[in-house]
Every structure is written in C-alpha cells, then in structure tokens.
Amino acid sequence: MVVRFIWFDLGYTLAYINREEMYYERLQTIGISKSIEELMLAFHLADKYYMREHPGALGKKTEQVMNDYYKRLNEYLHIQCDDLTKERYILGSEIKPEWRPFEETISTLEKLKTSGIGVGLISNWDETAIDVLEKTKILPLLDKVIISSEIGIEKPDERIFLHALEQIDIPVCECLYVGDNYYDDVLGSRKVGMDSILINPFDNIGIEEIPDILKISNIKELFPALDLFTRERVKEEV
DSSP states (O other), X not given: OOOOEEEEOSBTTTEEEOHHHHHHHHHHHTTOOOOHHXXXXXXXXXXXXXXXXXXXXXXXXXXXXHHHHHHHHHHHTTOOOOSHHHHHHHHHOOOOOOEEEOTTHHHHHHHHHHTTOEEEEEEOOOTTHHHHHHXXXXXXXXXXXXXXHHXXXXXXXXXXXXXXXXXXXXXXXXXXXXXXXXXXXXXXHHTTTOEEEEEOTTTTTTOTXXXXXXXXXXXXXXHHHHHHHHHHHHHHHO
C-alpha cells in the first residue's frame, strides 16, 4: 500500500522559532554564557518533559506554566538563580516568537506535491496559525489545514484526526502523520489507524521512555524514511 497523503504537525516539524538565539543574548546580558548547542538541547529536554508530564500545557502558555517551564529549562542549563532579581529577569522575559520554516521544509513539501502525494496540516494552535503559515510561505503548499482552535478539538483526541480524514477522499491506510510530539501526534493518529513518523532531533534523548518507532531527526530525512516505511509495508502485505 502506497502513501498518498501526509499530514504534518506545525511547530518543530515544519517551522521553528529563534528562541535559542534570543535566550542566549538575554543570558549574556547578565553574565551567563551558554552555547547555542547547550540551549538547543535544554529547550528540547524541557519540551519533551512537558509533552510527557503535562500534555497540552505549553499550548496554553499561562504565566505559571511558562515560569515553571523556564525554571526547568534553567535546571537543564545548570543555572543557579539565587539572585531573585536575576531569576525574575530570566524567567519573566517573554520570548516573542518569530516562526521560520526549517531549511528543507518548502523543498520537501514541493517535492511531495510533485510526486503526487497530498499534503495537509493538523495542528494544536491558536488563532495565529494562518498568519504563521502565510509568513513562513507554507500555506500555499498545503492541500488541507486543520487547526484545533478553529474546530474546538485538540490532538491527541481522535476526533481531530477523523475530522481531517473526512476532508479527503483517501483511506486512512494510505495516510501518514509526521510530528514531533509522541503523545499528541503518534498516539493520537494511531487511535484512528494512521501510521506515523516521529521527528526527534536528538535521536532518543528526551524520549527514552518511548518504544522503538520510526523516527527522523528533521524533515529533510523524510524521503529516505518514507522509502523504508513503504518497503516495510510491502513486506507485511506479502
């Protein structure tokens, strides 16, 4: 069975924000030096912790959640915030997101469409989703767009995936979901019988508890993974 339609997550699957650079600069102003690589890993670990322990919390971005998030981030960075003023500066500075497409996002989506594979989005996002998709130039490449805030359902609720499938005339066995959140994306799509590929840029780091599944480091690895996925499906059908 071939894959005829691929659904994607948005944040940290197709697009990212420059949070490491911004946090690097803020730490520098108070005399704390961390490399961009250290910051990338710390943000990754904080993200995965919240995906696992507090599903859906990061999407709400309440003051308490974000304060707790940055406290955990600083723990991963081994930053001791003994000075209350310093702690408030680090934790209280809101990082304003500037979403950018990953380097291979546009070319990958274009190649999929050229290959005759449909492309869609299923994302837990607020009312800014379309603006982000337009600014990143991703929107024109999507055949279908499903945003949680528009339909009142969030991943991993199976209803958002069922709603998405109702928008296309393709059986679920010919669809695939690609995302970076095991609990929302993989487990959610699995509820409706949809296979998936997990994106995790640090191999197994941060997701050690997750069983062995097909995963890639970034979107540019999608086509080799898709070939492997197709070959495995053929073996199962023989």
